[in-house]
Amino acid sequence: MNLFNVYPINNISIVKAKGSYVWDDAGQQYLDMYGGHAVISIGHTHPHYVQRLTDQLNRIGFYSNSIKIPLQEELADKLGKVSGKEDYQLFLCNSGAEANENALKLASFYNDRKKIIAFKKAFHGRTSLAVAATDNPSIVAPVNQTDNVVFLPFNDEAALESYFSEHGNEISSVIIEGIQGVGGINEASASFLQAIRKLCDQYNAVFIADSVQCGYGRSGKFFSHDHANVNADIYTMAKGMGNGFPVAGIIIAPKIQAKYFMLGTTFGGNHLACAAALAVLEVIESEKLMQNAETVGNYLMEELRKIPELKNIRGKGLMIGFDVPEELKDLRKNLLMNHHVFTGEAKPNVIRLLPSLALRKKDADEFLEAIKEEIGAMTNVA
Numbered sequence: 001m002n003l004f005n006v007y008p009i010n011n012i013s014i015v016k017a018k019g020s021y022v023w024d025d026a027g028q029q030y031l032d033m034y035g036g037h038a039v040i041s042i043g044h045t046h047p048h049y050v051q052r053l054t055d056q057l058n059r060i061g062f063y064s065n066s067i068k069i070p071l072q073e074e075l076a077d078k079l080g081k082v083s084g085k086e087d088y089q090l091f092l093c094n095s096g097a098e099a100n101e102n103a104l105k106l107a108s109f110y111n112d113r114k115k116i117i118a119f120k121k122a123f124h125g126r127t128s129l130a131v132a133a134t135d136n137p138s139i140v141a142p143v144n145q146t147d148n149v150v151f152l153p154f155n156d157e158a159a160l161e162s163y164f165s166e167h168g169n170e171i172s173s174v175i176i177e178g179i180q181g182v183g184g185i186n187e188a189s190a191s192f193l194q195a196i197r198k199l200c201d202q203y204n205a206v207f208i209a210d211s212v213q214c215g216y217g218r219s220g221k222f223f224s225h226d227h228a229n230v231n232a233d234i235y236t237m238a239k240g241m242g243n244g245f246p247v248a249g250i251i252i253a254p255k256i257q258a259k260y261f262m263l264g265t266t267f268g269g270n271h272l273a274c275a276a277a278l279a280v281l282e283v284i285e286s287e288k289l290m291q292n293a294e295t296v297g298n299y300l301m302e303e304l305r306k307i308p309e310l311k312n313i314r315g316k317g318l319m320i321g322f323d324v325p326e327e328l329k330d331l332r333k334n335l336l337m338n339h340h341v342f343t344g345e346a347k348p349n350v351i352r353l354l355p356s357l358a359l360r361k362k363d364a365d366e367f368l369e370a371i372k373e374e375i376g377a378m379t380n381v382a
């Protein structure tokens, strides 16, 4: 049987990993500034994480949501404390798309409405409503197309206000990434997030903060939306939550109440997933990784701004993007092939950095050396 060929891949097979480094099957070491797509939050194979998962696996890996799973309560408690949203309620699922799917559905149950406001360049996942709320027609199948989603310009308060004033009573939810990831590292402004809060309150719409990529401490605060001092009604999270173990969730403000069977999943919140998520929070807390993300992220951005070829350095914490001029469009590929550094991308010509929140200054320096050297080599040839 062949694999269903949906991913353009690099011809590299990673067999070992530690901290911010991975190794291929020929023993070559790579610096991971991509974090396996923003997933590696506490560093690869962190010993506490490995131990907690191993211990859990030796006890029990899975049983269904028909029984008590005290680890879920332990996780809700810890997540409340670390995120500062102690009065929220936790629903566990398995992926970012599923988290957004549940959030949009829950909002619709809550206010009995259908319309969703999403924004230009948004990415919310590939399942039915999540993909319908994603601004990329090429990944929306005909069956996912719906008039229930409208895309408004990002950071445009006037457009948002005018849409609300015309359709306010039809709007179920507004979904927004605090920092757009796939869209190219675009930060929602504090005043835009505050305007969403105000309008959602005024019209009883639900504010959904997609924190799948920008959340879980990556921006230096637990949720990137926290930088604007607003509380969303639902936060969705996934990537960094399990440091590679598939676990996701939504946290829900107290005003939205649960009813039996309104949401559900077979695998969500299983014993192993909870152990992974707890291990991640324990390490984020004990190693002060949010602080580290802020410090090392600021350092990286400051140093990147000194490289004249790179434009529009942006982001927060360890979610960083910058534009690469057309003549250096192979920079990302060359960083990987010539310097063994993984980075992320966004179209066109944006490099995205999404490393582990435990990235050390010396790892950042290694990256900066590599990028300067490569730009030097590429501009000398040109």
Ligand SMILES: Cc1ncc(COP(=O)(O)O)c(C=O)c1O
Binding pocket: 095, 096, 097, 098, 100, 123, 124, 125, 126, 177, 181, 182, 210, 211, 212, 213, 214, 238, 239
């Ligand atoms: C902001 C955002 N939301 C949702 C998703 C979908 O997550 P998943 O791939 O786990 O379904 C992603 C994935 O890149 C994302 O970046």
